[in-house]
Amino acid sequence: MEHLIKITFPDGKDKQYTTGTTAEIALKDFDKGLLKNVVAAQLNERYIDLSFPLNEDGLIKPVTIDSKEGLAIYRHSASHVMAQAVKELFDGVKVTIGPSIEDGFYYDFDSPRPFTPEDLGKIEKRMLEIIKKNMPFERSEIEKKVALKLFGDMGEIYKQELINEIPEDKVSIYKQGGFFDLCRGPHLPATGWIKAFKLTGIAGAYWHGNEKNKMLQRIYGTAFPTKQELEDYLYKIEEAKKRDHRKLGKELDLFSISDDIGSGLVCWHPNGAVVRSLIEDFWKKEHYKHDYKIIYTPHIAKVDLWKTSGHWEFYRENLYSPMDIEGQDFIVKPMNCPFHIQIYQSQIRSYRDLPIRYAELGTVYRFERSGVLHGLLRVRGFTQDDAHIFCRPNQLEDEIASVLNFTLYILRSFGFNNYDIYLSTRPEKFVGALDNWTKAESALKNALEKTGLPFQVDPGEGVFYGPKIDIKIKDMLGRAWQCSTIQVDFNLPQRFTVAYRGEDGKEHQPIMIHRALMGSLERFFGVLIEHYAGAFPLWLAPVQVIALTITEKNNDYAREVYDRLRKENIRVELDIRNEKLGLKVREAQLKKIPYMLVIGNSEEEKQVVAPRTRIGATLEPMSVDEFIGLVSKESKPNSAG
RNA sequence: GCCGGCGUAGCUCAGUUGGCAGAGCAGCUGAUUCGUAAUCAGCAGGUCAAGGGUUCGAUUCCCUUCGCCGGCUCCA
Numbered sequence: 001m002e003h004l005i006k007i008t009f010p011d012g013k014d015k016q017y018t019t020g021t022t023a024e025i026a027l028k029d030f031d032k033g034l035l036k037n038v039v040a041a042q043l044n045e046r047y048i049d050l051s052f053p054l055n056e057d058g059l060i061k062p063v064t065i066d067s068k069e070g071l072a073i074y075r076h077s078a079s080h081v082m083a084q085a086v087k088e089l090f091d092g093v094k095v096t097i098g099p100s101i102e103d104g105f106y107y108d109f110d111s112p113r114p115f116t117p118e119d120l121g122k123i124e125k126r127m128l129e130i131i132k133k134n135m136p137f138e139r140s141e142i143e144k145k146v147a148l149k150l151f152g153d154m155g156e157i158y159k160q161e162l163i164n165e166i167p168e169d170k171v172s173i174y175k176q177g178g179f180f181d182l183c184r185g186p187h188l189p190a191t192g193w194i195k196a197f198k199l200t201g202i203a204g205a206y207w208h209g210n211e212k213n214k215m216l217q218r219i220y221g222t223a224f225p226t227k228q229e230l231e232d233y234l235y236k237i238e239e240a241k242k243r244d245h246r247k248l249g250k251e252l253d254l255f256s257i258s259d260d261i262g263s264g265l266v267c268w269h270p271n272g273a274v275v276r277s278l279i280e281d282f283w284k285k286e287h288y289k290h291d292y293k294i295i296y297t298p299h300i301a302k303v304d305l306w307k308t309s310g311h312w313e314f315y316r317e318n319l320y321s322p323m324d325i326e327g328q329d330f331i332v333k334p335m336n337c338p339f340h341i342q343i344y345q346s347q348i349r350s351y352r353d354l355p356i357r358y359a360e361l362g363t364v365y366r367f368e369r370s371g372v373l374h375g376l377l378r379v380r381g382f383t384q385d386d387a388h389i390f391c392r393p394n395q396l397e398d399e400i401a402s403v404l405n406f407t408l409y410i411l412r413s414f415g416f417n418n419y420d421i422y423l424s425t426r427p428e429k430f431v432g433a434l435d436n437w438t439k440a441e442s443a444l445k446n447a448l449e450k451t452g453l454p455f456q457v458d459p460g461e462g463v464f465y466g467p468k469i470d471i472k473i474k475d476m477l478g479r480a481w482q483c484s485t486i487q488v489d490f491n492l493p494q495r496f497t498v499a500y501r502g503e504d505g506k507e508h509q510p511i512m513i514h515r516a517l518m519g520s521l522e523r524f525f526g527v528l529i530e531h532y533a534g535a536f537p538l539w540l541a542p543v544q545v546i547a548l549t550i551t552e553k554n555n556d557y558a559r560e561v562y563d564r565l566r567k568e569n570i571r572v573e574l575d576i577r578n579e580k581l582g583l584k585v586r587e588a589q590l591k592k593i594p595y596m597l598v599i600g601n602s603e604e605e606k607q608v609v610a611p612r613t614r615i616g617a618t619l620e621p622m623s624v625d626e627f628i629g630l631v632s633k634e635s636k637p638n639s640a641g
Numbered sequence: 642g643c644c645g646g647c648g649u650a651g652c653u654c655a656g657u658u659g660g661c662a663g664a665g666c667a668g669c670u671g672a673u674u675c676g677u678a679a680u681c682a683g684c685a686g687g688u689c690a691a692g693g694g695u696u697c698g699a700u701u702c703c704c705u706u707c708g709c710c711g712g713c714u715c716c717a
Contacts (some may be wrong), residue, residue, distance in 0.1 A: 106712095133713050203712030204644025210712045215644050218712070246710095250652080259690085280704090315717055335717075369642050370708090372715065463717060484647060514717095551674045578674065586678035600676055612677060 008059045017054060024050035024445040026187075027062050027467035029365040038062040039070045039193070039425040042185040047073070049139055049186040050331075065225045068511035068526055075100035077137060077188040078127075078197050078223035079107045085126035086111075086219070089119075095181060095286045096158040096207065096216055103233070104222025108205055110158065111217045123219070127197065134192030135176040139185055147171045147182065158207065196230035197223035207346060246375040252534050252591065255376065261408035264373045264380030266522050270372075271542035274571065275528075276521060278540055280361060282413070282637060283385055283518075290406055292387060297339035299363065303329040305338045308495055318366045335490075336362035337514060340388040346368040349500040354510060355391035355399055361521070362386050376526030377481060383521040389513040390498065393436065397443035400469075400486065403515050404447045407484045410517045413637035414528060415537060420480050423448060424462040431465055432490025436511070440488040441467045465491030475530045483519035483527065488512075535614060539635045545572040546593045547609075548584040550600035552576065557604040561597065561624055568628050570635075590616060595631070 008014040017026060018433040023041035027050070040063040041048050054060075056438065063070045079098035086093055098107030109115075129438065142150070146162055150173075151159040159182050163171055174183045174337035176191055188194070199221040207213035232413040241247070249255045269275055287294060288332035293332045303322050306312040311319065311334060322329035333339070340358045349356065363383045372378055391399050411419065423444055428439045444467055448455045455469075462468055466488035472480035478598060491500070499507040528536070538544055545565060549558045555576045565572040573593075575584045581598065588596045597609040598618075608621040611630075622630070 117646075201711060205713045206643075209714070211643065215713075217644075220712080263708070311717075317715090328653090366716085369715065371642060371713080373709095378716085415694080465717085472684060548677085550676055553674080580674090580680065581676050583679055584677085589678055596677080598677060600677090610677085616677085619675065 005054060006057045007054060008057075009379075010061050011060075012553050019055045022051040022555065023048055023052045023054060023060060026054060026060055028061070030062070037064045037066065037070075039065050039188055040073050045184050048139070050189050051136075051139070053324060053517045068401055071225075072100040073186055074188060074194070074225065075105040075223045077191070078194050078221065080137070080174065080176065080177075080179070080181055080183070081108075081127050081130050081191055081194060081197075082123060082189065082199070082219060082221060083107045083181060084130055084176060085123045087153060087179060089122060089126055094156055094158055097162070098181075103261075104200065104220060106205075106220045107219050107505040108207070108216040108218045110207075110214065115202045117202070120202065124197075124199050130177065131191045131194050133177065134190050136190040137185075137187035139171050139172055139174045139187075140175070141170045143497050144169055144171055145171065151182065153186055164307050178219065187369060194223060195225060196227040197221060198230060198234070230283045234518065243530045243533045244375075245377070245526040248529050248534040249376070254363070254529065254542075257375070257379075262380070263370060264368060264378070266376060266381065272525065274542040275525065275536065275540050277387070279518070279521065279524070283410075285385075286406075286410065290357075290402070292357040295340065295343060295358050295360050297336060297343075297360060297362060300330045300332050301338070303331050306331060306334075309335075309492060310495060311335060315603070319535045320365060320367055332365045333362075334366045336360055336364065336384065336386045337388055337492055337512075338496070340386075341492060341512075344388075344390055344498060345496070349390075349510075351392060351502045351508070352502055354500060355389050357389045357394050359385075359387035361630070376522045376529075379520075379522050382523065383485045384516050384522075385521065387515050389515070390493075390510040392500070392508070392511065393439065393511055396440060396488070396513075397446060399513060400443045401447040401450060401486075403415075403513065404451060404469065404484050407486065407515070408451065411471070411473065411484065414524075414540075415531065415638060416473050416527075418474050419453075419484075420474070421448065421453055422458050422461075422470045422472070423455055424458045424468050424470065425460060426467060427460045427462050427464060429464050430462075431494065436490055437467065440490075440511070444469050444486070444488070463487060465489045465493045473527050473531075475527050481519075481527050483524055484517050485519065487514045489514055533592075533638070538594050538631065539637055541571070541592075541594050543573050543593045544631060544635065545570055545595045545597060546575055546588045546591075547572065547597045547599055548581060548588065550581055551599070552578060554599050554601065554604055558599045561599065561609055563626050564633075565628065566630070570628065572629055585612065595627075597627070 002018045002020065004016045005019055006014050006016055007026050015029055023043065025355050027038060027041060041050060041052065042061040043054065044058045044062055063073065065071060065074060071560060076099065077099065081515065083095050083098055087095065092112045094110040096108040096110065098105065144166065147163050148160055148302065151163065162182060162407060162511070167328065171182060172185060173180050174185055174187055199219060202222040203218045205216045206217040207216055222233065224233060252270050252271060255269055256267050258267065261267065283618070284294060303312060306319070315334065319334050320332050344356060345357060361383050363381065365381045368378060368380050373380070389399055425441050438462065448469065468485060468487035470482055471484035472482045474480050493509045493512050498510055501511050502508045547558045547562050549555055558576060558585045559572060562572055585596060592614055594613045594614055599609060603610055603621060606621065608623055609627050610621045611619040611627060613619070
């Protein structure tokens with residue numbers, strides 16, 4: 001029964017249509033020229049196909065290919081095309097789900113035989129054929145019962161499971177050619193709209209992401225509106241590979257992880273150790289400035305300590321087995337907190353003593369499953385830049401605020417200016433007083449708001465012992481790595497009966513804050529390497545300057561320059577090998593040394609040096625003193641380069 | 642841990658349908674004394690990840706283990 005509906009356009013104007021008019025027709029009235037970039041429409045809050053018949057009043061908006069949603073729809077359609085290709089090519093394959101993701105899309109299949117890299121080529125070829133046929137994506141709605149039978153008859157058990165999870169009575173189905181799939185949509189009008197795609201990988205993935213379920217075969221792919229954009233993306237991936245810290249770690253001789261030593265255990269080579277020790281020096285200096293006390297604690301402790309802390313009970317999976325020492329069980333430490341508590345408890349503490357801030361670069365060991373290890377970013381032994389603050393409840397907010405500012409200061413000092421910040425609040429299971437939780441959460445929130453930085457609240461995602469702020473640094477591969485964490489803890493003070501003597505002469509329980517600014521030195525170093533592509537800023541560069549002679553006639557003068565820079569604590573090397581300048585420059589360049597000093601007859605005569613930057617610029621020759629001034633000026637945290 | 646791929650010289654990688662293991666770079670030796678990303682020549686370098694099996698013969702085929710890579714899962 002047709003009647004009139006009122007459709008409003010984004011510019012506020014409206015028009016009446018008879019019901020059943022498609023979104024496409026309405027959008028054409030709004031803006032004819034726009035339409036070629038439009039892949040779908042949005043009616044009120046709902047995303048719909050262009051062919052969707054309008055049946056109610058509402059605000060319609062075009063969804064263009066250059067929007068986030070538009071691209072997701074485009075890629076989702078590509079995943080359907082892939083599923084069709086796979087179904088056509090391989091017998092006995094069951095389909096499951098195929099969403100769009102950040103950089104593309106995937107589809108999970110239950111296949112009697114795993115896919116091979118060669119299969120990808122075949123699938124791509126078939127996809128091209130499907131695209132060439134330009135088959136429309138046709139939507140239909142059917143009763144759930146009908147859908148169950150339809151998919152059941154085809155043996156699509158996963159689809160049946162999905163249908164059963166849908167609360168509505170009707171489900172929608174999208175069909176292109178002979179292939180149809182349970183899908184909410186929307187989709188592109190037809191397969192021919194897909195202009196550029198590539199299948200990028202095969203991987204196992206558990207059904208519903210649960211490792212107890214069957215492992216499915218996932219095929220990853222990506223799609224872009226134009227071939228150029230696809231090529232740019234693939235180029236970017238290649239470029240990102242060049243920044244991989246594992247590759248650069250080898251090339252620049254920064255660190256190694258040896259099979260003979262064990263997976264996930266890092267050896268810092270001299271070059272990496274220079275960077276680490278500079279980070280540590282900076283870290284210590286800043287901690288003293290911020291009124292922390294630096295401490296050192298042992299690497300192993302009696303297992304009872306971890307029973308008291310609760311780690312033995314809750315995180316047994318990640319702890320290494322005990323070792324017997326004169327009949328007592330010891331374990332290698334997975335955390336530093338119990339030690340810090342012991343130091344706190346070595347004396348009676350007064351309310352006047354608080355806050356007490358203990359900081360330690362504490363090396364801890366945790367068992368990580370072999371499949372998750374990843375270069376420096378996920379290891380089994382690592383050094384936390386850990387600290388524990390013991391404070392009175394009324395000091396909490398100030399402490400949190402200063403920790404947060406301290407964290408951001410440190411991250412910015414290393415050139416990290418982009419982060420994702422999360423505030424995780426009280427989970428269902430928790431310890432501590434509700435009142436304390438509320439106060440702690442608002443303390444964290446207030447502190448975050450004062451920074452003016454955007455953050456996301458993760459309700460219920462806090463740890464059982466307290467709410468927390470996590471800061472993730474984004475690396476050049478687009479991966480977000482959790483580094484900084486600030487956690488309030490009501491649990492450990494209770495378990496260890498940590499106390500201070502209050503103004504009232506009675507015992508009170510302090511609140512503990514755990515915090516790590518860089519997280520672990522290993523992970524932070526890994527992120528740092530990728531961030532700078534191995535070209536560390538001057539203050540962190542393992543070698544800051546290299547003096548390159550032209551012939552051995554210049555050796556004495558070069559040595560003099562070298563000695564003078566050494567005396568100024570500049571990390572300088574001398575290359576007096578009997579090699580051509582071109583070779584020396586190339587090698588220094590590959591080592592990403594910030595400054596090369598070319599030293600030949602003319603420099604020697606004028607008693608100057610001719611600096612060349614690793615970017616390839618040659619500076620005007622200058623005196624050694626001038627150069628020393630230049631280096632010391634640029635060699636500071638958070639300076640560019 | 643699970644799924645898939647891979648493991649050949651210090652590094653990057655060829656290769657063997659099962660028959661004495663190859664290159665470039667790096668290293669060493671010698672020559673070259675040179676101006677901003679590779680001077681030339683020679684030499685040396687390997688239990689083909691480890692263990693087991695099939696075979697007259699295995700780096701190659703099969704099994705197991707270890708490690709790495711891409712994901713999944715996990716991550717106080």
